Amino acid sequence: MRTNLSSFDSLSRRASRGISLVELIVFIVVISLALGGLLGVYQFSVVNSADPVKRLRMLQYAQARLDAVMALRYDENTPAGGVPACDSAGALPCNNTTETDYDDVDDYDGVTDSPDTNSTFYSRTVAVELTSLNGLPAKLIQVTVTTTDGESLTLAGYRVNF
Numbered sequence: 001m002r003t004n005l006s007s008f009d010s011l012s013r014r015a016s017r018g019i020s021l022v023e024l025i026v027f028i029v030v031i032s033l034a035l036g037g038l039l040g041v042y043q044f045s046v047v048n049s050a051d052p053v054k055r056l057r058m059l060q061y062a063q064a065r066l067d068a069v070m071a072l073r074y075d076e077n078t079p080a081g082g083v084p085a086c087d088s089a090g091a092l093p094c095n096n097t098t099e100t101d102y103d104d105v106d107d108y109d110g111v112t113d114s115p116d117t118n119s120t121f122y123s124r125t126v127a128v129e130l131t132s133l134n135g136l137p138a139k140l141i142q143v144t145v146t147t148t149d150g151e152s153l154t155l156a157g158y159r160v161n162f
Contacts, residue, residue: 054147055151061116062143062144062145062154066143066155066157069105069108074086074160075094075105075161077092078104079091094161098110106128109127110127111125115145121147122146124143124144124145124146125144126141126143133158133160136160139158140156141158143155
């Protein structure tokens with residue numbers, strides 16, 4: 001019985017000796033490599049965390065301007081209510097010119113503004129193009145919002161002469 005206890009004592013003394021300097025250095029190197037990789041992923045997520053907010057704001061600015069322009073009359077000569085449509089029988093011919101009174105779709109062609117009053121980070125531009133949609137005269141309205149870092153978003157819609 002004594003021999004068993006002495007072998008157990010020598011085993012426990014050998015096991016409680018601790019770790020060597022080489023093992024400690026290897027542990028520190030492995031942990032630092034893993035930590036470096038994790039910090040790289042964390043930095044990437046922090047740098048790009050504002051992108052969804054920026055894109056949502058760009059979408060809101062573009063949608064607001066597109067809605068405002070689409071709600072206007074098709075043309076200067078379109079009567080209130082849109083009937084009879086210009087260029088139709090018994091109606092005035094369509095004008096299709098850009099003016100500064102901003103009461104019809106054409107007037108916004110080429111208009112550029114900054115929708116954010118606190119900074120000039122966003123720029124918004126409207127382009128109106130005369131086209132046809134299934135044989136009907138129409139105007140393609142494109143609203144482009146651009147940031148100072150070059151990212152842009154474009155929304156488009158058709159306004160038809162009904």
